[in-house]
């Protein structure tokens with residue numbers, strides 16, 4: 001169990017999967033994120049089984065501390081244990097809860113775990129250039145922009161630029177030290 005100030009990160013359980021399916025079929029959640037086709041419970045079960053034994057990914061469910069409600073997911077992918085690097089990803093599926101700091105808190109808990117428990121050196125991510133809310137959240141957590149891939153993703157009838165961001169262990173400041 002990984003504890004933030006508003007949320008905790010816990011293992012993904014099989015019982016969580018129907019909620020992921022609901023969120024991963026919501027056009028608002030998917031506007032700048034994730035999959036591009038309808039996602040079934042069977043798809044999600046296959047994802048769940050595959051990720052459990054894959055050493056290059058580590059996924060968590062996000063749960064509120066206040067009432068234990070499962071509100072989203074986050075995790076690491078492309079983990080490279082030699083370079084000590086990983087890509088991170090995050091979503092709050094319960095969109096009525098956006099803007100309350102849950103995403104920021106979950107991301108902070110995730111990167112704290114990455115640097116202080118998994119001994120990562122570099123955590124990186126990619127985000128649609130127009131996804132201002134997400135970029136703001138990543139900057140608040142200490143990520144820096146390192147580059148832009150032009151027209152890298154086709155979605156909603158046009159191409160979008162992707163911004164790459166990262167944070168190094170030497171730049172990371174644990175909450176208690178800031």
Ligand SMILES: CC(C)(COP(=O)(O)OP(=O)(O)OC[C@H]1O[C@@H](n2cnc3c(N)ncnc32)[C@H](O)[C@@H]1OP(=O)(O)O)[C@@H](O)C(=O)NCCC(=O)NCCS
Pocket residue numbers: 028029030032033090091092093097098099100101102103104105126127128131132133134136137140
């Ligand atoms: C992106 C996401 C994780 C943000 O979660 P959240 O809980 O709403 O985020 P927070 O409330 O912690 O913080 C959002 C910040 O962005 C700011 N923000 C919101 N809309 C904004 C906009 N249009 N432009 C700039 N900043 C904006 C908020 O004010 C807040 O910053 P502040 O605390 O300084 O005021 C959530 O919206 C989500 O899951 N979206 C769908 C999936 C997704 O896109 N994931 C990210 C893929 S890269």
